Amino acid sequence: MTDKQSKGIRMFDPAFDYGQLPSLTGFLFRKASLRTFAIFGDAVGDRAITPLRYSLLEVVGANPGLQQVQLAGILGLSKPAATLAIDFWQTRDCLSRRPDARDRRSRGIYLTEAGQARLDDLRIIIARQDAQLTEMLSEDELALLKSLMQRVIEGPVL
Amino acid sequence: MTDKQSKGIRMFDPAFDYGQLPSLTGFLFRKASLRTFAIFGDAVGDRAITPLRYSLLEVVGANPGLQQVQLAGILGLSKPAATLAIDFWQTRDCLSRRPDARDRRSRGIYLTEAGQARLDDLRIIIARQDAQLTEMLSEDELALLKSLMQRVIEGPVL
DNA sequence: GAAATTTAGTTATCGTCAATAACCATTTAT
């Protein structure tokens, strides 16, 4: 065992036959996503900071004052999940809930100063990590990949 | 609520700013993977049949007689997880554990007749579903996407 | 304008799942 991090996952072992799996686009997406996740953890250092939690911070940073329900909608979370995710950052002094003057039920979510600093850090770390993920592609190829992925993602809901 | 299935997930809501998220390849992978997963469930009909469990069946079909440890290695599972996954199919009469003559500790995993039939079905359903996933791409674009994805997945472990 | 309904948010409870640890049986190494 030489590799402590990332489980040292070998994506395909040439000794075995994977049937039709490698020809399925969805399978490739899943593998790519797993790989992303593994590397993400290494890059960020803190295992508690998952892609989802980072996404939350990013979205709050870009849209200060959103309601929790709105955040849940954007991130595809249930209400309780949103509550927990916000709790996570609030206990770390990165997010604050501020009362909304117009509607005293709802609470606007904002970055604290520490949160802004943390986000600035994370953005850099993660952008760099993301570049490593695709370092084997030329710039043109990467742009192409992204635009193809975009179209697949935005595709019809079926 | 018109859409019962697939949660009707809207991938991006143009009303909000997603920060740098949409420019991260890893984020696109994750979204694509989520989309794959959602559609997979709809296509197969049985929610219990996850991509992972299908992968297991596919790999056993392509490599009859593998040990459980080998399967775990190929699929990136822990030993207990492999045990459970095999149990899943065995209780459905699709896989069988056969004693290994040379090593009485280990057990070879094989498709049953029912398992072969089930796999044949699933292969077709899933191949069709996978095609739908990328129906907005031309044949050339799809081939390109796949080859780019392959290279990313096979990339260095970092 | 009071009662009923809806909505934002939290808390409680549950089920799933995967990982670790502990365990048995068998094989390999010393």
Place this chain on the structure above:
DNA sequence: ATAAATGGTTATTGACGATAACTAAATTTC
């Protein structure tokens, strides 16, 4: 022969996410 390693199962635990139930505040309806 004994010790160490390996294949497999079972038991236990912890992380999550989902639903349900609840509070508080807003909106609707008559």
